[in-house]
Amino acid sequence: MTSADVATSAGAARAADRSRFYLDGQWTEPLGGGVIPVENPYTERIIATVPAGSVRDVDRAVAAARAAATPWAATPPAVRAEHLARLADAVAARAEDLAATIGRELGAPQRVAAAVHVGMPLTVLRGIAETAARPPAEETVGNSLVVREPVGVVAAITPWNYPLHQVVAKVAPALAAGCPVVLKPSEVTPLTAYLFFDAVHEAGLPPGVLNLVVGTGPVVGEALAGHRDVDMVSFTGSTAVGARISHLAADRIARVALELGGKSANLVLADADLPAAVRAGVGKAFLNSGQTCTAWSRMLVDRSRYAEAVELAEQSARRFTLGDPVAPQTRLGPLVSAAQRDRVLGHVDRAVADGARLVIGGSDAEVPAQGHFVAPTVFADVDPDGALAQEEVFGPVLAIIPVADDAEAVAVANNSRYGLAGAVWSADAERALAVARSLRTGAVDVNGGAFNPAAPFGGYRQSGLGRELGAHGIAEFTEVKAIQR
CATH class of the missing domain: 3.40.309.10 (Aldehyde Dehydrogenase; Chain A, domain 2)
Incomplete structure (x- = not known):
């Protein structure tokens, strides 16, 4: 066993032991029986397995999010911001564990893992918490009051290359906007998501507000993108998969936000x-x-x-x-x-x-x-x-x-x-x-x-639709309503 396989903290062991999903505020046994191996790309050894989610697991997660949607939307923005601040503290307490885990399942050098893979999303998470505490003022246009309301249940589908940052960049603004989330992290680097959900549980977010289902894109990803009770899909990944998700969401006229490829x-x-x-x-x-x-x-x-x-x-x-x-x-x-x-x-x-x-x-x-x-x-x-x-x-x-x-x-x-x-x-x-x-x-x-983690992030053309980060990222998860008076 090389040094890359040595668990330098309890976090790596916790991630390797994961055999459940996080649904409705608690760790829950999956309904499917399959497992997904996780490889260390340096040692080329399997370091863990995680459950392979099924369509029934997706249904349970979406149902939990749907039940949480109305009370979470009614929660005052300042209170939602307090939840996010506690989550940031819980993530920060796991910073060393997270960097080690990202090094093991992604192969990132430890300096990069600590500074970029963990440091950057922590900055984003704290920034979203601060922004959520001071939502934009409602706008008056003639005899109309223009307000923003949560879009509803969000399916967040994230890639393997930045396994914590991409989760935070979707989950934090969606929660700040008042939307419950079902997260499907990449099955290639899922251990980071398990550590993140340890932090979620410790932070005490209300049941159903944030749910975790791991699985493959063709099973869990497609089930989420096409689910009738998912109001919006936020996806980061390849342009080809983004096009597929757009088609699935379009069949029911659901919102999509896509952060796709680049050739900068x-x-x-x-x-x-x-x-x-x-x-x-x-x-x-x-x-x-x-x-x-x-x-x-x-x-x-x-x-x-x-x-x-x-x-x-x-x-x-x-x-x-x-x-x-x-x-x-x-x-x-x-x-x-x-x-x-x-x-x-x-x-x-x-x-x-x-x-x-x-x-x-x-x-x-x-x-x-x-x-x-x-x-x-x-x-x-x-x-x-x-x-x-x-x-x-x-x-x-x-x-x-x-x-x-x-x-x-x-x-x-x-x-x-x-x-x-x-x-x-x-x-x-x-x-x-x-x-x-x-x-x-x-x-x-x-x-x-x-x-600048407070500036909008997103692309033109086949690089995607919509924006992440900062106030623009929160607004992405809202609907605009005009109330005539």
Whole structure:
């Protein structure tokens, strides 16, 4: 057994022992008899099993949420905010356990697990609690009073790549808006959700307000998306699955919020601080082993700085040490599964066949013998219309593309069916802002602007529908009513 398999706290043991779902305020035996194995992607060993939910389990969870809907909606916003604040405290008390668990089931290096996978959702959760305590004032339009009301029962379906943050980004604003939730976390990384629900139980949320059913997408996910008593589905994942969920919800005219794929561009203009722009760009491309929907997976560089940028990108990529996620020197962990690794390597091999210039990494690069690793990989001279520049790779692979000027940089950046995030670097703040306004994407960082957990997050085009985080995220789970007087 390696150090990655050692439970450093009681939290890992609690997660591994889970055999029940959380329904109507208590741990409840599942109705189905199946189990789902959970693998450590570094050791390649099964570290736990969780129950495989059934349609009947979904029915029970939705019924509990439906029964809680009216009283939770009637709960004053300040009281709902107090519940969320207690939940944040309970999650914070499990921060070390959560980081260790995320390292074990996702393969995230511990510094990343602690700072990003746990630190960021805790900030989001506390921010939502504060925002919920001061709801927006009702609006008067002529003789109409315009009010917002909870949309109703929410099905939250979350992915494996950020197993705590994506849960918090949906559950917290839905609860703040007055909506009970049924959560289906990814069956690939479910242990984090169990630890989160330990916190939910300790925080004493009212029965039925928050429910947990683990299972596969074709069974539990589809049952939730098509359930007649679910008023809204909030999903994060692939564009293909998001389209399927949209169809299921559309059959009963249910609301959907979708946070889907991305192919974000990092625009490095001619007057940019090149070392800073490239260093940050490589970091954002490789964060979480590239398994990030907002990854800056395309770097567009002015031709006058292009050769230097490629050299700097290679130097930065060399600093991403692969290895055991618990080792302090590890900067790049394994991918979540063998299937995900093979998928990423397929993109790499296709890029080579398409004529892109491999700068570093690739399928033949040396990686640890144990674990689902892909070496940090950088391609130059990438065709902006080619597969590597158009398809979401979801691995540590960066495509560098030369551009002639700002106008071509914007055109290439917008040449995508996605539109989730991006970046612009320039010594001229107004120039950078003008380019940022021209990008068809839901978020843009200018000169390394910090992530703002209170700002709306979401995408254009096939990157999704709706917004998460902050006041906009709470509003997403409400209906608007006009009362004429």
